Amino acid sequence: EAGVTQFPSHSVIEKGQTVTLRCDPISGHDNLYWYRRVMGKEIKFLLHFVKESKQDESGMPNNRFLAERTGGTYSTLKVQPAELEDSGVYFCASSQVLGGNNEQFFGPGTRLTVL
Amino acid sequence: GEDVEQSLFLSVREGDSSVINCTYTDSSSTYLYWYKQEPGAGLQLLTYIFSNMDMKQDQRLTVLLNKKDKHLSLRIADTQTGDSAIYFCAKGGNMLTFGGGTRLMVKP
Numbered sequence: 001e002a003g004v005t006q007f008p009s010h011s012v013i014e015k016g017q018t019v020t021l022r023c024d025p026i027s028g029h030d031n032l033y034w035y036r037r038v039m040g041k042e043i044k045f046l047l048h049f050v051k052e053s054k055q056d057e058s059g060m061p062n063n064r065f066l067a068e069r070t071g072g073t074y075s076t077l078k079v080q081p082a083e084l085e086d087s088g089v090y091f092c093a094s095s096q097v098l099g100g101n102n103e104q105f106f107g108p109g110t111r112l113t114v115l
Numbered sequence: 116g117e118d119v120e121q122s123l124f125l126s127v128r129e130g131d132s133s134v135i136n137c138t139y140t141d142s143s144s145t146y147l148y149w150y151k152q153e154p155g156a157g158l159q160l161l162t163y164i165f166s167n168m169d170m171k172q173d174q175r176l177t178v179l180l181n182k183k184d185k186h187l188s189l190r191i192a193d194t195q196t197g198d199s200a201i202y203f204c205a206k207g208g209n210m211l212t213f214g215g216g217t218r219l220m221v222k223p
Contacts (some may be wrong), residue, residue, distance in 0.1 A: 004157065031209070042119070043158075043203065043213040056210060091157065101146055101165075102208055106158035 004107035018080040025094030038088035117141040121214035133191040137204035
């Protein structure tokens with residue numbers, strides 16, 4: 001069974017540009033999460049999809065970030081325009097069960113560098 | 116909000132036991148997790164414990180939970196060089212709250 005995949009693995013862009021990150025969850029997982037780790041700090045929750053619906057987007061930092069999951073399969077996270085403080089590693093995770101021991105399977109992350 | 120804290124760094128010799136500690140502030144009942152991140156890889160779930168448990172053992176891993184002190188620890192017995200990685204504790208249900216990670220270095 002394929003794990004969670006993320007694309008690209010690395011992205012280097014200039015301040016003001018747009019970047020789109022993609023996440024493909026494990027097949028059949030309705031729950032999809034985005035997290036990020038900025039400047040070596042804690043991994044912070046961004047948002048949670050259940051199928052194509054946003055269940056919780058309380059962690060989204062501002063309106064420069066837009067997440068979508070059309071069709072309830074893969075998800076994209078767009079940053080427009082990117083700022084220096086957006087640099088970090090963006091992780092995607094997916095899970096099958098909501099609540100209980102909600103084991104989340106993580107992808108390898110996308111390292112975003114904004115110059 | 117919830118705070119989860121860990122020490123930044125731990126160095127042990129191969130064959131020794133490693134103990135990685137984590138403290139948290141919110142005492143609500145939930146699951147607590149330990150994740151391992153190797154270079155270039157994602158977060159791998161090692162083990163978890165529910166907050167009504169005190170201890171869980173899984174092969175070389177022992178998780179201890181002190182609910183009174185809001186303290187969680189991960190003990191790795193007979194630590195190997197392959198255990199070198201960053202270890203994250205996390206708390207929650209759907210939205211996980213992570214500690215900053217502890218970098219474990221195992222010296223031969």
